[in-house]
Amino acid sequence: MNPDELQTLRFADPRLSRFDPLPRIITLDDFDRGFCGWTQLVGNYEHTLDAMLPGYAQHSAAMLSSASAWEFGSHGGFDGTYSLKLATKPKKGGQNVAIKRLTFRKRGPIRLEFYFTFKPEASELRLGEAEIRSVGFLYDLQSGDADADSLRVMPHMRFLNALDGVHEQKWQFKRRTMALKPLGNEGKTFTHYHLSPNDWEDLPGGHQRLCYNEIPTKINWHYARFDFDLASWQATRFQCNDRVFDLSGYEPIVIPGMRNLWCMLNLAFFVETDTDKRAFMYVDGVCLSGDF
């Protein structure tokens, strides 16, 4: 089938026509079909859960949400009733992460597309537009065991909505992380808190004002697309709604490969709160595609 015929077929299917996938669709997650393999990111440990770093210990289970509001009822998802919801605890700096764990079969271009929105818990009758610190996404990737390189590569991107009450509204990335910390005494398990508040850098030209709406309960869905090449470990395109951002200054975190993560292809979404109020990120419709 030539590319034009494939595109025509995909445009005929409403589930696909809202995406621009590469030839092979790896996952197409619609949360009216359940959790689709998305689960909470649990921190590493050995012998005791007390070994888990505090940043990970705070994570809790993602939910299937109807995005219901106290004063007008259920908002529903982008399509159908349910979306995937991540919620922080009500503590400034609190964070939560949902993850999907795959492996890849070819080191080539992949494309992540998703629809997302975010709001703080509507516990006050005020807008709260600067109460969510950030929402974002990341990949956690590693070379194949027979590859010439042996690298763990972690592209991160977040929309820094607010920091210490300042309404920042800009995209940021990370190329550095803390040193690996060994856990337990068996020499098999390590941890590093790559979502710490440190080391975020502004994406050049990355300011963007998103549709937040006018009261704390109304949500609008945003489209995001992130292209990454597993062969060169380089990001090649980032788009949110109508804006395409220059990635010439973007770099992922790169650290040495680890003993048991070969061909890893993990995707994650995360949310952070900037106040002592729960922050919510909703995701509905995730399409991961590849050129193979």
Next chain:
Amino acid sequence: MLPESHSAIVARNEPWSGSVATEPYEVGWAHEAIIFVRALAVSGAGAAEARVQISPDGMHWADEGTRFALPSNTAEVTYARVRHFGLWLRIAADLPDGLALKVLVSIALKA
């Protein structure tokens, strides 16, 4: 399609003393739930009960009526079965002075 089922860990290794509650969890898609509690550590003495709570919005909570004992040692698992709970679930408890637990709370949900 097979009916949906899901295990949600809503508190993991969380220290509990005094008045406590799990974080709000959305369950509108499910018809039935079992809420399990394990104590990963116990210090002090005393017995405590958990109360199942429901909510119209995830912010305002009412006792659903079901109560069950919290585990008194690390080998015990306690639980409550709940049906007809709306869109939100959590458990709350008031631990007596001197009793502290580290809890693992999971909700087994089925559509």
